[in-house]
Amino acid sequence: MAEPTALTTAQIRSVPKVLLHDHLDGGLRPATILELADEVGHALPADDAASLGRWFTESADSGSLPRYLETFDHTVAVMQRADHLRRVARECVEDLAADGVVYAEVRYAPEQHLAAGLTLDEVVRAVQDGIDEGTGTVAAGGGRAVVVRQLLTAMRHAARSREIAELAVAHRDAGVVGFDIAGAEAGYPSTRHLDAFEHMKRSNAHFTIHAGEAFGLPSIWEALQWCGADRLGHGVRLIDDIEVLDDGEVRLGRLASYVRDRRVPLELCPHSNVQTGAAASIAEHPIGLLARLKFRVTVNTDNRLMSGTSMTREMQALVEAFGWGLEDLRWVTVNAMKSAFVHFDQRLAIIEDVVKPAYAEALRG
Template identity: 55%
Template sequence: MDLPEARLPEGRELVRSLDFKRLPKVLLHEHLDGGLRPSTVIELSRELGYEGLPTEDAGELASWFHRGAQRGNLGEYLEGFAHTIAVMQTKDGLERVAYEYMEDMFRDGVVHSEVRFAPVFHDRAGLTQDEVVEAVIAGLERGQKEFGVSWGLIICAMRDRRDSLEAAELAIRWRDRGVVGFDLAGEESGHPPKRHLEAFQAISRANFKITIHAGEAFGPESIWQALQYCGAHRLGHGTRLLEDIAFLEDGSMVLGRLAQFILDRRIPLEMCLSSNVHTGACASVAEHPFPKFFRAGFRVFLNTDDRLMSDTEMSKELEIATQVFDLSLGDLQKITVNAAKSSFAHYAERLDLIHRRILPSYAVLFAEQGLKLLSEQGPG
């Protein structure tokens, strides 16, 4: 499934003139409670009698979330979630948020998405965690029927809690209804993934899928634990893997053993440009390691992380990457196929996604811009 490169006969300005909404997209790293519509937050807060919002004006609330997320560290970035979680406490509210998520994906040109959340935060009004998952799945299913976007749900355990095994067992119970994997999220520093071995062992024994937030707020040690102790199949963020790579004067790279292992094993890196700047994982988009990893052949792709907090969407992330890193249309196609290959969907579903939804759409875009594909194969 490796793809050829593209040549732009008249320069990359053609790509920059694209309507990025038209690009077929795959989004694998987005938190359900980080992407609510501000108007929905306000309406649900009124229904629940929640009085903690800083404002009930949708525009002002959006700005408040954006400002709060841009303070340069992960701990403060996460503070805004107190409000979104507070209003996601009823079956109707959870289903609505999940349904609107699917509508937002459709409007942004996303053809497949895997969204994650921690059910343990949504039982304050008396719901069981199974009822929480059921409500979210109902919204995702309704959204798929209406908008045609395929989806998977990832259950998150939290690094600072001791109930990760219960979260893993919850994920396994719902694997035949749309849950496709298990994640460990939350403040990374001081909470190593190996403290949750029992949960990851349960997932592995069930032949299930694992993605772990690692290498965002802590160094390569966190990534190594996620892989070698916990068996991660994908890595959330992974920006600090750069610390295991040396750059020589001639521009060449010397990979450390961890980086080489990740490259050789084709372990996917779920990279999030805007979010990584907002949390302080990267000083700026221009300094993000994504282009270095991409050019070196790592299986990387772009994601939004938290659309509300970071004021973003997939179209915006791809446009930023194109402008800052001088990407071609072939690069954008490669990034999207990387994501599709890395999905936790079944193999036949991944093939269908690539060959029936992504490549035909890109073929139209290539034709419109007068581009020709070369026959050389790139890295997988």
């Protein structure tokens, strides 16, 4: 599907994008962190925005998921007050819209934002207030509309997953579209949280699970076959169940075949995967082969601050590494919108009225 000429950054930024895996606490503006840290008296490792931004990306570029997760100490520290959560959420929406994102599911762990006395409900409402403000600002600016929804995350190493699942269901008609678990995979299997997943299923609600990032096939298998995940957060290690023979023939193992047959969405995050050691480089990232084999591939940012990235940068890297063209970018964008947790009619409207017309125009151009 590759086109003969490489796409420019401007072209990529201009087309609609759909983002399913983006952490609110991993996408703050460095300048905002500085201001909020000053208000709450939190010490930072740098005292200007440029240096702080570099510190985050350099610290995250360690090849270690646990070390990568340490960078969140500073972002979470400045997200403990309702007004701060509201600002961070508003700026998130504005930044995504500026990058051409038309639909996004932004996730965070409400349990990590209670240090200043907020309740779980107050955290969710503050984030939603910020999202509403951001979408209003974007609409007032006359640009392409953006739809942003919340995913509520529980931490794998904690014991509040059932409570967070109940919170997600309670706010399902107020901006929350699903549930997730995140954190270090090794030693904290998703099966520890079966009660939370059963609650989501009994409530006819959606959930994704971080799986197959730092840990391999057993993590993916558990997420799907024990827990019943609708999507796989990352899932990049599925490549361990795919064999490419010397003659170029590809053989899929039982799990990889199941994932492809069932069209299980893969929330792939190329730059983040390289930082955490889940992939050796962008050029060697399994997304190239997975896309060629027609898995339900989606492209995501994970943590825009820590990876110094955006949807435009992620797509640009794939264009350069694999020769992708507009057809390929449209394909992963439609994949993502098909896999979103909003209702079918909303998904279809964005695909037919926003994504396809804009790509058709870009292809003509």
